[in-house]
Amino acid sequence: MPIVFCSLDIHLPYSHSLKDKRNVLRKTADRLRARFNFSVSEIEHQELWQRGRLGAVSVGPDGKRLEELAESLVREAESILGPDLISYNIQIFEHD
Template sequence: MVIGILKMDICLPHLHSLKDKRKVLKSLMAKLRQKFNISVAETGGQNKWQRSSISVVLTCNDSGFAHQVLEGVVREVENTIEGFLVKYEIEII
């Protein structure tokens, strides 16, 4: 069994409140869950309205497939958010 982990730091400079951020992230995470069948959660920056850390986890039988899916998640986030991806890290266990 292979476990794929993706950690992303996101900057959303157009947001002006935590309520705005929750709305954007809730929508983004629902879209990612539906499209990629992954587990996703905000794991940092909960009290900062323009920054967030999001973690994604998936399990499968093939490390290449896990890496491909997580790269797809990164591309989807980059194309979806009105902000930018500060950094990301993929780990395959």
């Protein structure tokens, strides 16, 4: 069974507090969850107010389809965050 993991590295130069950052990350994660069948959560940089990393994961019977969905998720994140999305990584794992 394939598992897809996508990490999104985010830089928020206009954020002036953890509350500002978490508001942006929460809204982004909520939109991605609503549109795609992925579990999305803040996974790193919780105490930095201008950096964030969201992780998104999903499982399914078709690895190619999961990869396409992850790429669509990244495109949606780019449309939400614009230049604040500084990098992303998509990984596919096989689990027996």
